[in-house]
Amino acid sequence: xxxxxxxxxxxxxxxxxxxxxxxxxxxxxxxxxxxxxxxxxxxxxxxxxxxxxxxxxxxxxxxxxxxxxxxxxxxxxxxxxxxxxxxxxxxxxxxxxxxxxxxxxxxxxxxxxxxxxxxxxxxxxxxxxxxxxxxxxxxxxxxxxxxxxxxxxxxxxxxxxxxxxxxxxxxxxxxxxxxxxxxxxxxxxxxxxxxxxxxxxxxxxxxxxxxxxxxxxxxxxxxxxxxxxxxxxxxxxxxxxxxxxxxxxxxxxxxxxxxxxxxxxxxxxxxxxxxxxxxxxxxxxxxxxxxxxxxxxxxxxxxxxxxxxxxxxxxxxxxxxxxxxxxxxxxxxxxxxxxxxxxxxxxxxxxxxx
Numbered sequence: 001x002x003x004x005x006x007x008x009x010x011x012x013x014x015x016x017x018x019x020x021x022x023x024x025x026x027x028x029x030x031x032x033x034x035x036x037x038x039x040x041x042x043x044x045x046x047x048x049x050x051x052x053x054x055x056x057x058x059x060x061x062x063x064x065x066x067x068x069x070x071x072x073x074x075x076x077x078x079x080x081x082x083x084x085x086x087x088x089x090x091x092x093x094x095x096x097x098x099x100x101x102x103x104x105x106x107x108x109x110x111x112x113x114x115x116x117x118x119x120x121x122x123x124x125x126x127x128x129x130x131x132x133x134x135x136x137x138x139x140x141x142x143x144x145x146x147x148x149x150x151x152x153x154x155x156x157x158x159x160x161x162x163x164x165x166x167x168x169x170x171x172x173x174x175x176x177x178x179x180x181x182x183x184x185x186x187x188x189x190x191x192x193x194x195x196x197x198x199x200x201x202x203x204x205x206x207x208x209x210x211x212x213x214x215x216x217x218x219x220x221x222x223x224x225x226x227x228x229x230x231x232x233x234x235x236x237x238x239x240x241x242x243x244x245x246x247x248x249x250x251x252x253x254x255x256x257x258x259x260x261x262x263x264x265x266x267x268x269x270x271x272x273x274x275x276x277x278x279x280x281x282x283x284x285x286x287x288x289x290x291x292x293x294x295x296x297x298x299x300x301x302x303x304x305x306x307x308x309x310x311x312x313x314x315x316x317x318x319x320x321x322x323x324x325x326x327x328x329x330x331x332x333x334x335x336x337x338x339x340x341x342x343x344x345x346x347x348x349x350x351x352x353x354x
Contacts, residue, residue: 009086016087022070023091029133032059032066035125042118043109056101061109063092064101075103123231130227138224140257140281141250143264144310145240146318150186150214187235188213212236218243220250221310223259228313240264245272257281259307283307 017024039058067088068078079100082088094100101109113119131137159169163184172179191212216238220230229250232243240263249258258273259281273280283300286292292300 013086013090016090021087021090023067023087026066027091030126030129032063034129035059035062035122038118038121038125039113042116042121043112044116056105056109058109060092060094061101061106064106065110067091068106075106078106079103127227127229135225135227137222137227137229137250137253138255139253140223140255140259140306141220141229141253142223142307142310143218143220143244143248143258143260144307144314145216145218145243145263146314147189147191147212147236148215148217149212150183152213153183153186155182185235186214187237189237216240218248219310219313220248221313222250222253223255223257223306223309226309226313229253241266241269244269249273249276249278251276259303259310261307281306 036059039062043055043058043061045055045058064078064082067073067082068075071081073081079102082092082094082100089095113122155163155169159171162169168179168184172182189212190209193208193210195207214236216234216236218232218234218240219228221228229252230248232246232248234243244260244264245268256277256279258278260283262283262285265282265285269282270280281303283303284296
């Protein structure tokens with residue numbers, strides 16, 4: 001067996017670079033040090049005057065969250081995989097003998113960011129970094145939303161009524177362990193889907209309505225690079241169309257076109273876009289009990305060619321980063337759905353220019 005040499009690790013890292021290291025490409029575009037002011041403010045570590053083990057560097061912890069998101073890892077897996085992979089260690093700037101945070105430390109760091117309300121500030125800082133690198137929002141924007149399942153709850157009718165009113169059920173208030181396992185923000189909705197053809201080739205007269213419990217991330221991507229520029233997380237029952245008027249449109253895009261499916265077609269939205277200077281490219285709905293006019297069919301088909309690009313972003317999120325809820329209880333909407341690194345880098349990885 002060949003004895004390891006002094007330069008073997010450098011040669012192996014150079015080989016990884018040649019094969020295309022995703023994290024190395026990320027580092028070239030985004031300097032994580034730009035997040036330090038927001039991270040320091042959010043985590044608010046002590047100055048160490050009281051002694052004890054010094055906390056992990058917040059930028060290091062932030063980079064671990066990037067690795068965790070891009071590779072769909074639970075809180076328990078990063079410690080092992082960082083020790084196991086040279087590319088992870090290089091991204092984190094660690095040596096073979098450096099210590100790593102455990103699963104509890106990673107979880108606490110993410111919770112601190114969420115409770116401090118730092119997610120939006122980090123997203124804005126990240127978007128500014130992308131703009132400085134030349135990835136300006138261009139060619140208009142595309143809006144859409146998707147459903148993300150959460151662990152189903154087993155609640156009584158009275159408990160459901162309290163949750164709908166925004167109250168914590170009385171029986172839960174004195175039971176900390178039970179409250180920590182209850183998701184108070186996810187909601188039920190119906191997911192409509194086209195019925196499949198029967199064996200004789202005929203279609204059923206009605207479509208399928210599937211009960212669904214969870215959340216709904218709403219995003220706006222720019223048409224040119226397909227980066228997520230605006231986002232919002234709601235429960236699954238929230239209307240898609242109403243979110244358009246709640247800060248989901250990016251006014252800094254170099255073009256005014258807005259593409260979206262029929263869920264966003266309403267007089268309120270059309271008037272809002274007209275006042276704000278946007279040009280609606282939203283799909284038109286089929287007239288009730290009538291055939292779709294031919295010219296509207298052609299118009300919608302042309303819009304679908306562009307609008308479908310947002311589906312690639314969601315597909316990339318769900319296939320590569322595993323867009324789902326890991327935990328059953330929460331004090332707020334899950335940060336994984338509103339995490340800027342997960343959403344924006346997912347869009348980047350689905351873009352040939354990202």
